[in-house]
Amino acid sequence: MTLLEIAGNLNVIGYGLGAIGPGIGVGLVFASVIQGTARQPEAKGALMSTAWIGFAVVEALALFGIALAFAIN
Amino acid sequence: MAYGPSGLTVLETEVPTFGVSAFDSRPLFPSERWQECHPHEGLAPQICSTSEYATWTDIWITNHILQAVIAAILVIGFWLIVSHKPQVVPSKRQWIGEYVYTMIRNGVAREIIGDNYHKYVPWLVAMFTFIIVNNLFGSFFLFMFPTFSKVGFVWGFAIITWILYNAVGIKKWGFFPYVKKMIVPHGVPGPILILVTPLEFLSNFIIRPITLALRLFANLFAGHLLVMIFVVGGTYLLTQIKDNIIYNVAGGFSLLISFGIFALELLVAYLQAYIFVVLTAQYVSSAQEEAH
Numbered sequence: 001m002t003l004l005e006i007a008g009n010l011n012v013i014g015y016g017l018g019a020i021g022p023g024i025g026v027g028l029v030f031a032s033v034i035q036g037t038a039r040q041p042e043a044k045g046a047l048m049s050t051a052w053i054g055f056a057v058v059e060a061l062a063l064f065g066i067a068l069a070f071a072i073n
Numbered sequence: 074m075a076y077g078p079s080g081l082t083v084l085e086t087e088v089p090t091f092g093v094s095a096f097d098s099r100p101l102f103p104s105e106r107w108q109e110c111h112p113h114e115g116l117a118p119q120i121c122s123t124s125e126y127a128t129w130t131d132i133w134i135t136n137h138i139l140q141a142v143i144a145a146i147l148v149i150g151f152w153l154i155v156s157h158k159p160q161v162v163p164s165k166r167q168w169i170g171e172y173v174y175t176m177i178r179n180g181v182a183r184e185i186i187g188d189n190y191h192k193y194v195p196w197l198v199a200m201f202t203f204i205i206v207n208n209l210f211g212s213f214f215l216f217m218f219p220t221f222s223k224v225g226f227v228w229g230f231a232i233i234t235w236i237l238y239n240a241v242g243i244k245k246w247g248f249f250p251y252v253k254k255m256i257v258p259h260g261v262p263g264p265i266l267i268l269v270t271p272l273e274f275l276s277n278f279i280i281r282p283i284t285l286a287l288r289l290f291a292n293l294f295a296g297h298l299l300v301m302i303f304v305v306g307g308t309y310l311l312t313q314i315k316d317n318i319i320y321n322v323a324g325g326f327s328l329l330i331s332f333g334i335f336a337l338e339l340l341v342a343y344l345q346a347y348i349f350v351v352l353t354a355q356y357v358s359s360a361q362e363e364a365h
Contacts, residue, residue, distance in 0.1 A: 045184050049185050052348070052355060056284065056288075060284045066287065067287055
């Protein structure tokens with residue numbers, strides 16, 4: 001018995017690398033929303049609805065990553 | 074915990090029944106053949122392939138389907154109770170219902186869809202409550218499994234959203250004008266269109282439902298896996314290792330951390346339900362807005 005053995009495959013590491021970009025991207029999207037809201041609080045609604053589109057587009061890459069981590073052998 | 078043929082294996086123990094994976098669906102009324110194929114309660118079949126062991130009741134009538142049905146009954150019951158005999162001065166019961174309803178109506182439907190948002194509100198509210206109830210099952214005793222961390226449920230939901238926003242667009246604009254509106258962006262010069270049109274087609278008709286589904290699935294799947302690693306691994310280290318105090322301490326520590334992760338899961342449950350509804354509203358809005 002090997003204790004705390006983690007057996008997996010390289011796909012997981014690939015997904016980890018692939019998640020870096022979207023992570024930074026999602027951070028930038030919401031950082032900008034916070035800044036914009038701080039400067040002009042009444043624009044929050046308009047900023048948020050645009051931000052959700054941006055968030056969805058950026059996060060799509062991370063989602064491809066997780067899908068391919070499962071799909072590719 | 075051993076998940077999938079090539080996936081994650083965290084603990085290779087000599088006791089195969091320790092830390093049974095909740096990801097494996099179990100039939101409510103197992104056939105004899107199924108029981109023969111599953112010598113260890115709850116573990117993935119070791120000795121037969123799926124097509125060999127399963128009758129249709131083994132595949133379709135499982136604990137996860139039961140969970141989704143219970144969630145549907147809870148949601149319907151909730152809305153029937155809170156909307157029963159509404160009064161001008163709301164009771165507490167009515168206030169709770171109105172609070173949830175108003176949040177989606179004002180914060181999502183009116184904000185994003187804009188004109189003529191009224192007819193989409195019931196669907197958005199129903200979807201939000203159904204998803205959040207299913208997600209909270211992940212941190213709720215008796216269930217301890219978020220239904221949407223099985224990807225099949227999520228495909229169903231994403232397909233409904235896909236049909237909804239395309240139907241809205243086709244009804245408003247007609248089939249070909251709608252498709253043209255979606256795949257030919259306004260004001261793009263001719264030669265660039267050769268590049269842009271296929272991309273827009275992929276993005277608007279194929280990538281959208283896939284990412285919508287995968288976002289919900291991946292968040293809950295990963296969250297549940299995280300909880301399982303901390304709880305099962307922690308319990309194992311704490312209770313099964315007799316001669317190594319460091320392992321025991323690490324196990325106790327990871328059990329403590331698991332409470333924090335449960336709290337995080339509650340946040341994720343709400344956030345993912347909200348994002349799903351917001352994006353559905355966003356897609357409906359993009360299908361019916363004027364080209365600009």
